[in-house]
Amino acid sequence: MTPYEQVLAELPAEIVVNDKDIINGYTTDFRKKYTGESPALLRPRSTEEVTSIVKLCTLHSVALVPVGGNTGYCGGATPDVSGQQLLISLQRMNKIREVDADNLSITVDAGCILAEIHEAAEQENLMFPLSLGSQQSCQIGGNISTNAGGVSAVRYGITRDLVLGLEVVLPDGQVLSNLSPLRKDNRGYALHQLLIGAEGSLGIVTGASLRLFLPAASRVTAFLAINEISDLMPLLAKAQRYTGEAVTSFEYISGASLDLLFASKPELRRPIQTPSEHFVLIEAASSSPVLGLDQAIEAFFEDGMSGETIVDGVIATSEQQRQDFWNLREHIPEGEVLNGGSVKHDVSVRISDMARFIELGSDLVHRYGQGARLSVYGHVGDGNVHFNVLAPEGAESPAYLDEVSAKVSPCIYDLVAKLDGSFSAEYGLGQDKLPLDQIYGDPLKRHLMGKIKDVLDPNKVMNPGKVVGSQICDLS
Template structure:
């Protein structure tokens, strides 16, 4: 601990918190998979503080773990259990720096909570399209560091697609700052891309510039009972054509996921009179006062009913009904927790192979355990499905989950790989998917990652043990 103690002696006292009661709330990850330890939490107030912290830690070769809202699904923001790393939280860096309505851009500190920036955009009459389940607590630096996805990717892309500029402190304490919110800039390598999705292993993001969008004047949400899972792409295609590509969300819910939810929350009602195997929550939005979205959605439902692709469907008639439909989709993770947890697989394949993947993976699970509950849902418009295995009622849940992770998960990842898919569509690598990256990373990729890591962080002080196998 000599190194850490020497580093802490050099750091300004006002940045350092050693109170273990305070610390403890930062040390367990969001999914409660891992609890780390640390001597101190560092809370910089501005970019210069981050530089000071990194310079001191670099000098003493102390590892630093950056944390935003602590909502990682793969323990990317949790320090090691040996207590030899310092934790840095950017929660005090939460200023809005600039909002340019005409340029449709916003610049903010990386510690700002996503929902706070959404509100700031909304108050300016604009839309920040990044929308996630954890938006009330996740922070921008974490959103960029994990290249967060969410429910609007089908229209607005991943976080990477929204980033116009970035400021980061490097492992030697120097600054990279390219925050100008330009739509086009080919002045050398696009260095900001390096830090997006790097989970804090190459630099600590301190500021971000993001695109804003015009706010819609019409939004319409529908809930569809889909006859055959192989028609999901055709349904999305029909919806895009009818609406002029106004679809903002296209989310799949399996009957098992919906049933878990209706069991967990008895006051909820099924939105359709009859049950189905497959459901879709679909949303369209437009800034146009001329395009008649309701007409589009009615035409879509008529087309889908007539072709037999859906058995039934309902369009939200009020803001309250719209919220109720979204509550169904967004409460599934909570319903899984209520049930006792699940073994999650965050898979993406080509949209043209999605139903084949779901069918093969389901057969594979049932072959092992025909009592397993398959909670399958997700952002199928992007080819991304959360394929989660939930223990049946009345058995030792932890034993079941351990066995699934040991025996079934490897086969699911192998299947995704063989179908040209990925083992991590939106959650990232963190500490928990290093083995998968080693096994299924693209040809030559980890070799390049290692070279970049060594070039930028030769002492390996930033988020040690994460992302790089």
């Protein structure tokens, strides 16, 4: 009997899934870049069952790969090809444990779908601000494990800023229970922060306490064409001043990205007919119904038009029009897929360097020549930009994109490093970006991460080969 068969034999049969069709839904990553094998999918119903699974896996040295909604971009939830690693999904652990409206907090199981957390908050006339294109399928445990960003980070921060406490099953089977939703708690190390962004490599998140906020009593959304990329950050600063820092989202979309989308989905409508190379989707919201956001955005718009930084624009006059604006932003990746796919660069730089990076990066790609196309978009308000390169129209995409990865991507990452930025802004490391971490990462940080992994997970049971790789950096 193999080690994993010993584990399966000691678990309740009702939590073990052997159906290959179901298992295969998790053995290939979202981008179809990595494919592995697994003999079984485990679906525990409680933290106690997760504890039993982890203890057995540690006892028999069987690797455990946590899976969520399978929406990640770096292969962080994909098993290897050995066929010996077990998958674990918390989809059956999907309860809202508590909503404390007066404390502005919600405590949930890690298997809760993000959209369901939104709904639970809304029932109490509150709001959970983490918002992603995959929110109908991604699970909060996965959001926490990858430290997801989202489109509201300008105002509310990323996942790390929204987590008050966690319940985590550690590799030895002990449960770190720190779910108290306190705003201030200085009893030593904030251990739960160590688990955020760890991609299941240090333990399995089973529950979370999250921050809630008052809902928007007023909201204004505008789609703008701007004159120059250098106008980007001055416009954000100006919008913040006009609205009293009520800006929740400030998204950049290149004209090329929109063209790709409209070429492949002609049923979509352009919000602005005026041609431009640069567009901004801006949203401001306030819990106060008397702030006067409409007037503030209109004044900001008029100021930008008179100063010739804004070429054209439209302010949403209905919820449907607002959703249409966001629908365009969320479908930009689909436009890339429908045009042969892209080489993705999920990077971040200082907000003040955003326009400079886009300009210099675009010059790099254009100097490469051969008709390469660019799709550039991102969360400008938190310095995150998706700088993606596509093959020319009619070119054989796979071969061309391989060449881009080999020749152009290193130049882009070198530029990011020169600007003291990050080669991984919001997708994490998974297995995909471990080679980049060897080149651009901090050796001491990598060494310390390996040491922490060794202390908490000496048997390398938790999602091995992800985030920290398999080697500890030699600093001698």
